[in-house]
Amino acid sequence: MSGKEKVKLGTVAAIGFDQFDPPEWLGLLRQLGCQVVQAYRNQERDVSLKEMQDAIAAGGMPCDSLHGLFGDQYDPSCPDEQVRRSAVETFKREADICLSLGGDLVVVHCSTIRPEGITPQEHEIRINQLKKSIEELGEFGKSIGVRYAFENLPAYHAIGSDVAELARVLREVAAPNTGMCFDTGHANMTGDPVQSLLSAGDTVIYVHLSDNSTQADEHEMITLGTIDADTLARTFSKIGYEGTLMLETFYPADRLRQLLDSGISQRLSHLLSLANGQQD
Numbered sequence: 001m002s003g004k005e006k007v008k009l010g011t012v013a014a015i016g017f018d019q020f021d022p023p024e025w026l027g028l029l030r031q032l033g034c035q036v037v038q039a040y041r042n043q044e045r046d047v048s049l050k051e052m053q054d055a056i057a058a059g060g061m062p063c064d065s066l067h068g069l070f071g072d073q074y075d076p077s078c079p080d081e082q083v084r085r086s087a088v089e090t091f092k093r094e095a096d097i098c099l100s101l102g103g104d105l106v107v108v109h110c111s112t113i114r115p116e117g118i119t120p121q122e123h124e125i126r127i128n129q130l131k132k133s134i135e136e137l138g139e140f141g142k143s144i145g146v147r148y149a150f151e152n153l154p155a156y157h158a159i160g161s162d163v164a165e166l167a168r169v170l171r172e173v174a175a176p177n178t179g180m181c182f183d184t185g186h187a188n189m190t191g192d193p194v195q196s197l198l199s200a201g202d203t204v205i206y207v208h209l210s211d212n213s214t215q216a217d218e219h220e221m222i223t224l225g226t227i228d229a230d231t232l233a234r235t236f237s238k239i240g241y242e243g244t245l246m247l248e249t250f251y252p253a254d255r256l257r258q259l260l261d262s263g264i265s266q267r268l269s270h271l272l273s274l275a276n277g278q279q280d
Contacts, residue, residue: 006242007275009033009268010064014250015055016042021253026059028256029247032265033272036064038246039101043069049100056101064244065105065149065206066098075112076133077126077159084129088136095146105147105206107181108137110160118158126159131173138175149181149206152196154189154217163187163196167203179205185212185219185248188227197235204241208248219249221259223267233274245275 011034014020026037037056041047056063068074068091076091078084094106110130118126130150137148150170153160160166163182170180180203187193189212197204211225212218223229236245251259273279 005272005276005278007236007272008035008244009272010036010038010244010246011061012040012067012246012248012250013037013056013059013061013063014040014042015052016045016047019252020250022055023058024253025256026055026061028253028260030060031260032247032256033268034247035061036244036246037061038065038067038107038244039063039098039103040067043071049097052097052101063098063101063103065103065107065246066094066101067107068094068109070109070112072112074109075158076108076137077111077130079122079125079129081129084133088133091133091137091148092140095141095144095148098146099144104145105149106141107149107151107206107208109157110150110153110166111158113156114158115156123159127165127169130159131169134170134173134178135175138173138178141177147177147179147205149179151181151208152183152186152190152200154186161186161190163190164199167200170203179203181206181208183208183210183248184222184227184232185210185217185225188212188214188225189217193227194231194235197232197239201239204239204243206243207236207241207245209245210248221247221249221251221264222271223264229271230274233271236275237277241275245272 011029152163155161182204187196211220
């Protein structure tokens with residue numbers, strides 16, 4: 001990459017999962033053109049910091065970020081203030097882990113899953129709770145040099161699926177060291193990802209890049225689903241995004257080899273050029 005290329009390709013680093021061997025798996029993703037990783041550990045078991053550090057080192061790419069813990073007990077918009085405060089304290093500890101891995105950004109889910117939906121009253125409460133969490137984490141992040149990226153989510157979450165609303169919340173709070181992690185797959189499930197990205201604009205500080213059929217969060221490789229990948233890539237350039245496009249796919253090693261043989265690296269390189277504003 002030349003010095004003019006501000007957007008780079010990254011990958012999720014799945015750590016603590018039996019089906020993903022870091023040296024082999026991340027090595028294949030490096031062949032696809034990835035340069036950095038986001039640490040994502042298995043929450044079903046106790047994954048130590050050393051295990052995460054060793055996995056990242058084995059993959060041969062530096063870590064730029066950590067996917068924060070998620071679930072009912074890690075809900076920064078929870079109406080229960082005690083749960084919200086506990087979540088904030090957890091994300092502060094996540095920042096320390098991130099720094100120890102070499103990264104400077106923690107991805108946060110805005111809410112937990114609520115497939116039955118919530119009332120308008122709870123929605124308003126949750127938005128206000130999220131604002132408090134964004135403000136508190138932003139100030140903490142500024143003090144230690146870590147950014148918090150709040151991720152847009154599928155519609156079966158309590159809040160966070162409305163990209164324009166999340167962007168508005170981030171702009172209203174205007175906390176330091178905060179922004180949006182724009183998940184292309186989630187946006188594709190809830191509407192037009194290109195229009196969603198335009199509405200997010202300069203709040204976007206990180207990107208999860210995947211594709212799907214719009215029916216489920218399938219984590220397909222970009223260009224293999226229904227997203228207009230070229231238009232999406234041009235839109236990253238249009239909004240002035242400078243950062244990582246992190247491939248959030250969990251294919252087994254054999255599937256990655258097939259993709260390499262199919263020429264996916266060239267297609268990803270083309271998208272990077274568009275995202276960097278280097279092609280019409």
